[in-house]
Amino acid sequence: MNRQRVRVTAALLTAAALVGVTAPTAAADDNAHGARHGTHGGTAPTVRERLDLLVDADGVPGALAYEGRRTVRAGTAELGSGKPMVGAEGRFRMGSNTKAFTAAAVMRLVVDGRLRVDDRAGRYVPQLADSPITIRQLLKQRSGLADYAGLVDWEKPLSDEGYLGLVLKEDLQFEAGTEWGYSNSNYLVLGMVITRASGTDYRTYIERTILKPLRLESTYWPGPGELTPRGPHARNYGVHPLHPEQGLTDVTELPAYEFFGASGGLVTTPKDLNAFWDGLFGGKLLPRWALRQMTHDTTEVGGRDVYPEGSRYGYGVASIPLSCGGAYWGHGGDLPGVSVGGGRATDGRGTVTVYTTTVAAQGSRLAHLQGAVDAALCDGR
Incomplete structure (x- = not known):
């Protein structure tokens, strides 16, 4: 990831x-x-x-x-x-290259007028309603959110909201916008933003706006419980x-579906x-x-x-x-x-x-x- x-x-x-x-x-x-x-x-x-x-x-x-x-x-x-x-x-598994797909999908929503990069993430993600973190800061790895990859229990997969809940129990690494710090949590949240802003699951939105237009027929999101890459x-x-x-x-x-998601799941x-x-x-x-x-x-x-x-x-x-x-x-x-x-x-x-x-x-x-x-x-x- x-x-x-x-x-x-x-x-x-x-x-x-x-x-x-x-x-x-x-x-x-x-x-x-x-x-x-x-x-x-x-x-x-x-x-x-x-x-x-x-x-x-x-x-x-x-x-x-x-x-x-x-x-x-x-x-x-x-x-x-x-x-x-x-x-x-x-x-x-492409790991964090997935973040480029997620970022491109966010920018597609910006182009279509469905969100702005300086919107607060809390506008789309209720768990961040009281946070000043913006979509721009998430895209640039400047939110200060702790990395959920270091918090998960690999025997107990959670929803994206569950992983974000773990993150929000941790102190910020730094005040939003003041530093740069790589965190998979930024793209976890951006997946949730895409889902809310587009009205469809972020996986479906990325398939529709990126994978299909480019005819990336061998690129896919694993399904729940799918453990092994398909094909050769x-x-x-x-x-x-x-x-x-x-x-x-x-x-x-x-278990790619359960853990990697918008930050690294493709x-x-x-x-x-x-x-x-x-x-x-x-x-x-x-x-x-x-x-x-x-x-x-x-x-x-x-x-x-x-x-x-x-x-x-x-x-x-x-x-x-x-x-x-x-x-x-x-x-x-x-x-x-x-x-x-x-x-x-x-x-x-x-x-x-x-x-x-x-x-x-x-x-x-x-x-x-x-x-x-x-x-x-x-x-x-």
Whole structure:
């Protein structure tokens, strides 16, 4: 779901726990692009080399980079099986990339005149009736709300209202609007705002206004009790939140509907996620002024959480500097058993989705995942 809270899980994962498990390490659909480690002399590592480092050095079971015309894969779809990593049609949980979909849906409501970003959230969410928190502050991660991801009892799922009730029992992290602090609770609340403002469940609204217009036919919300991604998918590995005593294990089955919601609940494919970034930043979902607001009303977040220096956070999207100049806009996401990076670069440099089948939210894993995104978008430029 995110980025900070998931590190409790990530800390339990070590490369040593997976090193030594037999896995194919260099499957790719474009064999013309780069050989393995260091064959390019002093040049920057290629996408293939970054993915190989994730598998061979970091112990990640499987990794994939999809650039539209090319899919590069490393590792295996299932430990001990010898199965190659799935391709661009393989489904995975996108985690906090879901926030970009939620933010785009909020802006669709703004465009249609059904809410304003400076409305108080309490206008739509009765539990916040006495709070000064605005929709803008929720979008920008500036509300100060505690993160519900660190408060849930994984054995007792609640409604969104129930999770918000847990949050409101906690002190604010800071006064609304004064600081930036990543919290899944912001997008939990925005899902509730969408439901009230649109008159339909936020899942249905996002399907109607984003998934269907962009024809994202492989992207969906899991239903209640649905634990496993539909269709082709790789297995995921990590510490299961319901069974932490088991240590490193297969975590492919997770109760996504019950816990992740508007902050991290969507399932997708690399092909669909790329199509979303292209559709959003290509102006297919929102008028130019609304997209400009999402990407220009931003906060400097470089050096905080997983964001490198020079990064900025807008409305459910972030800009990450590229080594070749410019930046890319996307989000990123982590859940037990998956990390996702990527987005659409400025100046027409392309779009990429990179994901791994275990958490890669810190240390060398994070560097290699973000490096694969950078390599894909800067290759030859």
